[in-house]
Amino acid sequence: MSAAVPQNQGSVLPLPGRRAASAAGTLVTPGVGGINVPGRTNVDAQPMSAPPRTQMQQTWDSFRSHRAAFIGLIVLTSMILICAILPFFLVAPDEIDMSILGYQAPSMSHPMGTDSLGRDVLSRLVNAGRTSLAIGISVAFGAALIGAVVGVSAGYFGGRTDSALMWIANVIMSIPSMPLLLTVAVIVANEESKIGPIIQKFPEWMRIAFVLVALGWMGISRVVRSQVISLRSQEFVEAALALGGTHKRVMAVHILPNCVSVIAVFTTLAVSGAIIGESALSFLGFGVQAPAATWGNMLAEGKGLITIVQYWWAVWFPALAIFVTVLSVNFIGDGVRDALDPKAQKK
Numbered sequence: 338m339s340a341a342v343p344q345n346q347g348s349v350l351p352l353p354g355r356r357a358a359s360a361a362g363t364l365v366t367p368g369v370g371g372i373n374v375p376g377r378t379n380v381d382a383q384p385m386s387a388p389p390r391t392q393m394q395q396t397w398d399s400f401r402s403h404r405a406a407f408i409g410l411i412v413l414t415s416m417i418l419i420c421a422i423l424p425f426f427l428v429a430p431d432e433i434d435m436s437i438l439g440y441q442a443p444s445m446s447h448p449m450g451t452d453s454l455g456r457d458v459l460s461r462l463v464n465a466g467r468t469s470l471a472i473g474i475s476v477a478f479g480a481a482l483i484g485a486v487v488g489v490s491a492g493y494f495g496g497r498t499d500s501a502l503m504w505i506a507n508v509i510m511s512i513p514s515m516p517l518l519l520t521v522a523v524i525v526a527n528e529e530s531k532i533g534p535i536i537q538k539f540p541e542w543m544r545i546a547f548v549l550v551a552l553g554w555m556g557i558s559r560v561v562r563s564q565v566i567s568l569r570s571q572e573f574v575e576a577a578l579a580l581g582g583t584h585k586r587v588m589a590v591h592i593l594p595n596c597v598s599v600i601a602v603f604t605t606l607a608v609s610g611a612i613i614g615e616s617a618l619s620f621l622g623f624g625v626q627a628p629a630a631t632w633g634n635m636l637a638e639g640k641g642l643i644t645i646v647q648y649w650w651a652v653w654f655p656a657l658a659i660f661v662t663v664l665s666v667n668f669i670g671d672g673v674r675d676a677l678d679p680k681a682q683k684k
Contacts, residue, residue: 399676406672409665416662420466427460431628440648450650452638462654465630469612470662472546472631476611479550481557481604485596488561489588493569503562506555514552518614521548522623541625545618549611557603564596598677605670609663616659632659 390398401407424430434447437455441447449458491502509517525544527533536544568574569592577587612632618624619633620640627634632655639645639652 396676400672403672403675405668406675409668409672412661413665413669416466416658416665417470420463420470423463424460424467427463428457430461430464430630431456432460440651443650449654450648452635452651453644453648458650458654461630461635462632462658465632465635465655466658468542468625468629469615469632469659472542472549472615473608473612473662473666475543475546476549476553476614477604477607479546480553480607480611481600483550484554484557484603485561485593485600487554488558489565489593489596491558492562492565493584493588493592495566499562503559506558509552510555515617518548518552518618519621519623521552522618526623541629542631545615545624546611548618549614553607553610553614557600557607560599560603561596564599565592568592568595598674601677602670602674605666605673609666609670612659612662612666 434441434451434455434457437451439451439455440453441451441455443450447457447459449462452458452461487502487506491499522545524530525532525536525548528537536547539547574587574591577591582591615624615631616633616636619631620637622637624633625631627638635655636652636659639648645652
């Protein structure tokens with residue numbers, strides 16, 4: 338007679354290495370749901386959630402994903418740091434090497450060669466970068482400030498205010514930019530003019546920046562005006578006015594922050610425009626005068642065909658500095674535009 342095999346009614350014997358099934362037919366995972374497994378900690382599963390991110394962090398992530406803009410930011414930052422720090426370790430930009438007194442090709446003593454007077458090109462290039470970048474950045478912020486004020490005022494009040502401000506902007510924009518720029522630069526530099534004695538008290542690069550700001554705010558103002566016109570009829574503006582907000586408060590607190598994306602993009606692009614404008618003025622002899630160095634007047638010193646071909650280092654290095662700076666700023670402007678565009682962030 339064979340012995341009867343005991344059967345466990347209502348349960349299934351668990352096998353090693355396999356999950357146990359309950360009487361109801363549901364699977365029970367070891368270590369989860371109250372079942373203790375030797376050598377393991379019985380931890381209840383917690384919901385996973387990403388930490389909240391601010392709008393600034395999202396904007397930075399979007400900008401960083403734009404590879405060209407991020408590389409442009411690194412290049413521009415590096416150039417600013419080089420122009421700010423390196424002059425302390427180089428010879429004076431006006432110091433003449435008496436053993437040369439002329440052009441010399443790049444060498445160990447002069448890595449970028451010397452100019453027609455025997456001055457070190459590297460030292461002059463770095464010191465010129467200080468002036469050119471200072472003009473570009475100050476002009477960009479100055480033009481953005483004036484353009485934002487004019488654009489918000491014209492778009493918000495409309496009527497005669499809008500007509501008068503936009504008439505001034507249209508008249509200035511209708512005049513060819515280079516002749517107008519040269520004329521204003523001559524008036525500013527002339528001590529016999531009414532504005533000459535006043536502005537002569539400022540450094541020369543500030544005078545050039547003043548000229549570029551005075552003629553560079555129109556484009557920003559027109560774009561900001563169109564943005565404000567679409568915002569002034571929104572519900573939040575009407576609610577702010579209904580609650581007793583003054584016009585100045587509504588423009589500064591409610592409307593202007595909604596134009597930051599447009600202003601930021603045009604500000605970055607204005608840097609490159611100001612650098613090119615200063616270089617053009619200096620190249621034509623109406624900008625910062627020698628012995629002070631800018632990238633523009635360094636190009637002007639080597640504008641002859643023989644110099645460009647035979648003494649290329651005196652021309653191509655400042656030209657390359659302008660090219661790299663302007664290209665980097667334009668890429669940064671593209672990245673800022675995409676980062677501040679809500680539609681681009683949703684993609």
